[in-house]
Amino acid sequence: MKIDRRGFLSLGVGAAAGIVVTPLPWKLTDDLSIWTQNWPWTPVPADGEKAYAKSVCSLCPGGCGISVRKVEDRAIKIEGIEGHPVNDGGICILGLSGLQTLYGPTRVKQPLMRSGNRGEGRWQKVDWDTALAEITKRLAEIRKAGQAHTVACVAGSDQGTVPQLLKRFLAAYGSSNFIRTPSIRDSYELAFKTMQGSEASAGFDLFNSDFVLSFGSGVIEGWGSPVYMFRANSELRGKGKIVQIEPRLSNTAAKSDKWVPINPGTEAVLALGLAHEIIKESLYNKEFVEKYAAGFESWEDAKGQKQKGFKDWVLENYWPASVANITGVKPAVIHELAVSFAKASKPVALCGRGQGNTPVSLFESMAIHALNALVGNINQKGGISAVPFADYINWPKAPADAVAEAGLQQPRIDGAQSDPFASRYLLNRVVNAAESGKPYALQALLVWEADPIYTLSGSAAVKAAFDKIPFVVSFSSHMNETAQYADLILPDHFYLERYQDIPTPLGMAVPSISLSRPVVKPQFDTKYTGDVLIQVAKGIGGNLAEAMPWKDYEQCLKETLGDHWDKLNAKGMLIAEQYQPPAWDKAFKTASGKFEFCALTAIGETVSIEGDKESYPLTLIPYDSMRLANGFIGDPPFVIKTVSDRILKKKDIFVEINPETAKQYGLADGKSAVLETPRGSARVRVNVFEGIVPGVIAMPRGLGHKAYDKFLAGKGLNVNEFIGSVEDPVSGLDAAWGIRAKLTIA
Amino acid sequence: MDGKGQESGPRGILVLYFFIGFTISVIIGWIIFPKLLYSQKKQPIDFNHALHVESVAEGCESCHFFREDGSFSGIPKLAQCIECHESAMGENPEEAKFVEEYVAKGIEVPWLSYSRQPDCVFFSHAAHIKMAELECKICHGPIGESEHSRIYEENRLTGYSRDIWGKNIAGIKQNSWDRMKMDDCAECHADMGGGRKDACFVCHK
Numbered sequence: 001m002k003i004d005r006r007g008f009l010s011l012g013v014g015a016a017a018g019i020v021v022t023p024l025p026w027k028l029t030d031d032l033s034i035w036t037q038n039w040p041w042t043p044v045p046a047d048g049e050k051a052y053a054k055s056v057c058s059l060c061p062g063g064c065g066i067s068v069r070k071v072e073d074r075a076i077k078i079e080g081i082e083g084h085p086v087n088d089g090g091i092c093i094l095g096l097s098g099l100q101t102l103y104g105p106t107r108v109k110q111p112l113m114r115s116g117n118r119g120e121g122r123w124q125k126v127d128w129d130t131a132l133a134e135i136t137k138r139l140a141e142i143r144k145a146g147q148a149h150t151v152a153c154v155a156g157s158d159q160g161t162v163p164q165l166l167k168r169f170l171a172a173y174g175s176s177n178f179i180r181t182p183s184i185r186d187s188y189e190l191a192f193k194t195m196q197g198s199e200a201s202a203g204f205d206l207f208n209s210d211f212v213l214s215f216g217s218g219v220i221e222g223w224g225s226p227v228y229m230f231r232a233n234s235e236l237r238g239k240g241k242i243v244q245i246e247p248r249l250s251n252t253a254a255k256s257d258k259w260v261p262i263n264p265g266t267e268a269v270l271a272l273g274l275a276h277e278i279i280k281e282s283l284y285n286k287e288f289v290e291k292y293a294a295g296f297e298s299w300e301d302a303k304g305q306k307q308k309g310f311k312d313w314v315l316e317n318y319w320p321a322s323v324a325n326i327t328g329v330k331p332a333v334i335h336e337l338a339v340s341f342a343k344a345s346k347p348v349a350l351c352g353r354g355q356g357n358t359p360v361s362l363f364e365s366m367a368i369h370a371l372n373a374l375v376g377n378i379n380q381k382g383g384i385s386a387v388p389f390a391d392y393i394n395w396p397k398a399p400a401d402a403v404a405e406a407g408l409q410q411p412r413i414d415g416a417q418s419d420p421f422a423s424r425y426l427l428n429r430v431v432n433a434a435e436s437g438k439p440y441a442l443q444a445l446l447v448w449e450a451d452p453i454y455t456l457s458g459s460a461a462v463k464a465a466f467d468k469i470p471f472v473v474s475f476s477s478h479m480n481e482t483a484q485y486a487d488l489i490l491p492d493h494f495y496l497e498r499y500q501d502i503p504t505p506l507g508m509a510v511p512s513i514s515l516s517r518p519v520v521k522p523q524f525d526t527k528y529t530g531d532v533l534i535q536v537a538k539g540i541g542g543n544l545a546e547a548m549p550w551k552d553y554e555q556c557l558k559e560t561l562g563d564h565w566d567k568l569n570a571k572g573m574l575i576a577e578q579y580q581p582p583a584w585d586k587a588f589k590t591a592s593g594k595f596e597f598c599a600l601t602a603i604g605e606t607v608s609i610e611g612d613k614e615s616y617p618l619t620l621i622p623y624d625s626m627r628l629a630n631g632f633i634g635d636p637p638f639v640i641k642t643v644s645d646r647i648l649k650k651k652d653i654f655v656e657i658n659p660e661t662a663k664q665y666g667l668a669d670g671k672s673a674v675l676e677t678p679r680g681s682a683r684v685r686v687n688v689f690e691g692i693v694p695g696v697i698a699m700p701r702g703l704g705h706k707a708y709d710k711f712l713a714g715k716g717l718n719v720n721e722f723i724g725s726v727e728d729p730v731s732g733l734d735a736a737w738g739i740r741a742k743l744t745i746a
Numbered sequence: 747m748d749g750k751g752q753e754s755g756p757r758g759i760l761v762l763y764f765f766i767g768f769t770i771s772v773i774i775g776w777i778i779f780p781k782l783l784y785s786q787k788k789q790p791i792d793f794n795h796a797l798h799v800e801s802v803a804e805g806c807e808s809c810h811f812f813r814e815d816g817s818f819s820g821i822p823k824l825a826q827c828i829e830c831h832e833s834a835m836g837e838n839p840e841e842a843k844f845v846e847e848y849v850a851k852g853i854e855v856p857w858l859s860y861s862r863q864p865d866c867v868f869f870s871h872a873a874h875i876k877m878a879e880l881e882c883k884i885c886h887g888p889i890g891e892s893e894h895s896r897i898y899e900e901n902r903l904t905g906y907s908r909d910i911w912g913k914n915i916a917g918i919k920q921n922s923w924d925r926m927k928m929d930d931c932a933e934c935h936a937d938m939g940g941g942r943k944d945a946c947f948v949c950h951k
Contacts, residue, residue: 003763010760014767022775023916030911031783034904037864044865051817 048072053519054081054572056502057095058495059633061157062086062225063505063512064095065572068496068519075099075496075520080227085512085575086505087227093639094629095227098496100636102523106478106708108491110525118467119485128527131490135532136539138471139173142443143540148174148407150442154427156181156449156632159503161557162530164393165548166448169533172398172547173540174407179414180425181450181632182734184223184352185506187365190423190731192386194362194599195369196378197589200386203509203581204348206232208382210240211344213274213337215267215351215368219244219252221624222355224507241344243337245270245329248623248656248698249691250354260337261693263328264621265737268364268606270334271349271371273323275314277338278374284342285376288595292584293373295598310370310597328693346382347375353737354624354701356506357455357631361607361728361735362421366600373595379581386581387511390503393560398547411439414732421603421730427452428725428734434465444471447482448492448529451632454481454705457723457736458679475529478633481707491526493518498528499557501568512575515561515568528553603730610724611678611740618661620677620697620741622719628702635702637711646687647700653716654687656698657743662688665743672746675699677722677739683746684717697741780915784908789895790855791848792840799890806882806890818871821857824848858898860909861886861926868951878938887923 003011019025038044048071057064057078065084069077078098080091111131116122126134142151153170155163158180167178180186188202204224206212217223219233219242233255236242244256245267253259262270278284289296298309308316320331341347351360351368369384377383400408411418413433414426434442445466456462466472466485474486477494492498500516530553537548550556558565567574581587590596609619627642629635635643647654655675657667667673669688674681675697684699692698703716728735802808809822819826827849834845848855863869874880882890899908911917912925919925922934935944 006756006760007763010763011767014764014769015771016767017764018768018771019775022772022779024775024779027779027783027911027915027917031901031903034864034906037866038905047862049820049823051813052815 045071045074045076048074054517055496055519056500056514056516056572057091057098058500058502058516059094059098059101059629060222060226060631061502061506062092062227063502063508063514063573064091064225064227065514066091066095066098070519073520075102081572085573086225086508088231090227090230092222092226092230093626093642094633094636097636097638100638101478101633102494102496102520104636104709106480106634107494107524108477108479108483108489108526111491112489114487118487119463121484123489128525131488132532132535132539134488135473135490136536139444139536140540142471143173143403146403146406147443148403149177149410150413150440151175151444151446152177152179152413152430152442153446153448154179154181154430154450154452155447158425159390160501161393161553161560162448162500164395165530165533165553165556166446168395168398168547169537169544171408172400172404172537172544174400174404176408176410177413178425179416179427179430181452181455182359182425182427184356184359184365186359186423186425186731186733187351187362190362190421190733191365191369194421195366195373195590195596196386196587197591197596198386198388198587200388201504202507203385203387203504204232204350204507205382205385205509206348207235209236209346209348210382211341211347212236212240212242213341213347213349213371214242214244214246214252214256215271215349215364216244216246216353217252217350217356218250218354218624219350220255220626221250221252222626223252223350223352224356225505226355226626228505228508240346241340243341246353247621247693247696249689250623251625253691260329260333263326263693264619264696265606265609266327267351268361268367269318269323270327270329271364271367272314272318273320273327273329273334274338274341275310275367275371275374276318276323277320277335278342278371279311279314281339281342283339284374288373288376288378288584292588292594294590294592294594294596295601307598308601310601313601341371342375344375346377346380348372348377348383354622355630357624357701358457358737359423359728359731359733359735360737361733362731363600363603363606363728364735366603370597370600373597378595379584379587385509386587387504387509390511390513392501392513392562392564395560399543401543404543413439413442415439416732423731423733426732428456428727429732431456431458431462431465431725434468435461437468442469444473445469446473446475447486448475449632451476451480451482453485454634454707454718455631455720457720457725457734459718459721460679461725475532476632477526479707480632480634481705484707490529490532491524492529493522493526496520497522497526499554501557501561509581510575510577510579512573513561513564513568514573517569517572530556607726607728607735607737609726609736609739613740616677616740616742618657618695618697618741618743619738620655620675620699620719620722621738622701622723623698624701628700630702634705634708634712637709640712640715648703648716649685651715652683652685653699653703655684655743656687656689656692658692658694658696659688659690660694661696661743662686666745667743673743674746675722675741675743677724677741679722679724679739682717682722684743686743696738697743776915783902784899785902787858787898787900789858789898791844791895793895794838794840795890795892797893810882812872812876816872816876818875821859824852824854827855858900858907860896860898860907862907863910863926864906867949869949884922885926887921 053068057066064087065081067081068075080087080089082089112123115124153166242256243258244253245260247264320334324331349371379385414429416426472486473488474483475492476483496519502514534548537544667686675684699719704718723739725734726736910926
C-alpha cells in the first residue's frame, strides 16, 4: 500500500491526536524537568544516612552554637542552634559558609616544608614524622645554643587549652614570648587593669541597656560576639536608643537612632567633651563617684602638693567649643548627647572601631570607660562589667631546668608588661624587634590561628621582619599569607574536625565555656597543634617532656575540663548562671580599692597618625563589613560573592569619599584614582558617598589577599599595606586608626 | 474526470490512516512507554515484612526508629539487623544469603529505597509521625503486610523510584499511598490546615 502525502499527514495527525490521550507527553515533561535537576555534573550530596551534629563555631571569637546537617560523614549545611545563649538560631554569613572553608581548595592537606625562597610557593610534601623531626631538631638546636628566649609564638587567642599549651611549651622551653594578636581586647583589658585593678575581659549587658553610645563600634558589623550583638541590637529596637559616633555611615550608623559624624581619631576627645557636660550639669552618678571612685575631685598628695582631679581636669580642658573644634561635632549636639546619655536609666558607652580588630589608644579606651563610670553603670544591669577569665585550666607550674630559667630571665621581645600601663602583648613591637635584632634577634616564630602578614598594619615592614627570622612555623589549616611565608607548615585540624574549648565569647557578660566537637573526621593529613607540642616536647625531652605529660591533646583536654567534659559534650556550652558581677564595694582591686579616674588624667593625648598634612591632605581610614572576613581566615567564595559592586568590581576596589572632597579634587563617581600614602600607592576607584565626612577616604578591610583561591586572591587591595603602625606611647599598642593620604585623578 | 468520485475512496483511507496513527500512539503511550521508561531491579534480599512485624514488639518503629535527636533512621543499617541476625535464625534461604553475604562480610545491604525524595525536599518523619500522629501506612501503604519485596522500578530519566509518580502511568490514585509527588503532599497539607497554606520553605529549605 502506497502512502501519499495526504495519507502521511493523516497518519501523523492521528498519531498526534493519539499521543495526547496518553499520559506520555505529561509524564515525559515532568520527568524531563526532574532530569535537568539531576545532571551528573551538578554537585549534590551522596545519598546516605542523614544526621545533625552540634558544635561551636570558632571562625571568630563569637562562640555561636551550630548544628551541622550531615549525610554520612559529609557536612551539608551549617545552621545556628535555636535557644543557644549566644546566637539563638542565628548565624553570620561567614559561619553559614563555613563548609567552603572546610572543603575548599585552600586547605593545607599535609605537612609542608619550604623548598623555594620564602613566599615563592614551592613546597615539599613531607610526612608527619619528617615534619616533627624537623621542628624538634631546630628547636633543640636553638635551645642548646642558649638562645631559648629567642623563640616566640603568635596566637589568635590566649584563652583555652591550645594557647595555654603554647604558653606552657614556651615557658618550659625557656621563653616568655607568647604574644596574642592585637585587638580591642587589649585596650579593654588595659583600661580595666589601670582603672579597676582587675585582670578581666569586657562584658556588655546590651540586652538590658536603654542607651548605647557607640564610639565607632560596629554593633551589627561584627563587633564583639557578632550574632549576639545582632540580637542585642534587635532587642534594643523600640525600648532603647543607639547613638553611633563614627566618621562613616556604616550599617550600624544607618540602623542607629542617631548618627553623629566625627573627625576620625577624635573619639576620646568627644568622650571627654561629653564628660565635661555631664559634670557641668551635675548629671553624674553621685553615689558611685563619691563613694566608689578615686581621683575625681582634686586632692593634696602626701607631700602636700595639689593634684588635679578628673573633674577639674575635664572642666578646664574639654569645653564644648574646643571639643567641637577638634571633633567636628557641634557644641549643641555634644550637650544634647551628654544630657540624654546621663539621663538614660541604663546607658552604656562602647569602644573599639568597626569589628574591634585593632586596639585603640589607652587614652581613648579609658576616656570612654570614664563615661561609664560617670553614669555609674559598671557592674550594673544594662552596663559594662569586668568578666573574670575562665579558671578551669589549673595545671601545675611548668617545671624549669637551668636553660629555661636563664631564658625566662631575659626580657620579652616586645617589652610588654614592663610597666603598669603597658599592654600584655605587643605584636606590633615584634616587627621592629625582629627587624632591628634588638633586644635580641628572633630565631624562631610559631604562628597559630593568626595571619600577621595580612592583618598587621604596615604589611611590607611585617614581611621584612619575617625575612630576618630564620625559622617560621605555621600551624594554619589554610594557605593564608603567613603560611605562605613560613618555612614549615604543620596543619592543624580545622574547626569542624576537632575538639576545642572556647572560653567566654567576647562581649558576653557572664563567664562560660563552650566545647567544639568534631562534626566530620579530619579531611586531610592534619594534626592537633596540641599533639604537635606534646610530641615535640617529648622529642626534646627533659623538663619539656615533664611539662607535657599527656598522651595526646584529647587526653589533655579531657583531663583539664574534668567534670565539665561530659556536660560540655551533652550541652555544648556551660554558663555560670549564678554569676553576678561584684558589688561596687568589692569590685575594684586598685590601690585605693576604688575606681580610679586619676589613671586617665595621668596619661597623654590621642595618637596622631603617620604622614604630613601638606603632602597628604586627606585621611585614609579602614572600615569593616560582615561580608569581608579579615582575620586569620579569608572570605570563602559564597561570602565574597555578596560584596557589593560599590565595594569591589571585578578586581577593582572602591574607596568612599564625600561629594565635597570629590569636587575639590576633580574626582567623579566610579572613576579611577591613584591613592597614595606614606606607605605606598595604588590605583583605586572612587565611590562618591554622602555618608562619609569630607576629607576622609574610607577603604574596606578584608580584600587584597595574595593567598587563598582564585575567588579571593588578587581582588582589591589590603588596606593594611597602606597604613603604618603608630605606637601608643602609653600602652605600646599599635593605635593607628588611619594614615594621611592623597587621591589624584588616574 | 469526476472530482467527486476520486475523493470518496481516499477519504475512507485517510480516516483509516488517522486511526492507525492514533492507535499506534495510544499503544506506545499507554503500554510501551511505561515499559521503556522504567528499568526493573530486584532487591538484594527478598525481605518479608509480615514475618518481621509479627515477631517484633513495637511494629514499624522497632526497626524504623527515631534517633535520640529526633531524626529518623530510615532503612535499617546492618548493625541493627545483626542485633537479631548475628547468625541465621530460621531456614529461609534469603536469610541464609543475607547472613553469608552481608553479615559475615560486614557489608551494608544496598537496599533500594522505594520512597526516596529528591534532595530539594526537606522531609521530617518526626513532624508527621510524632506531631501529626499519622500512621506509616498513610504514605507507605500496607508494606508491613508484604511477604516479598516488590520489584524496584527505576525511572531511567530521573533515577527516582516509580513509587513517587505512582504505579499508574496516568497518575491516577485510589489510595493516599499510591503517589508521593509534591501535589500529594500539598493535598494533605491543604486539607488538614483549615485553609492554611504552607509556604514553599516549609519543605524546600
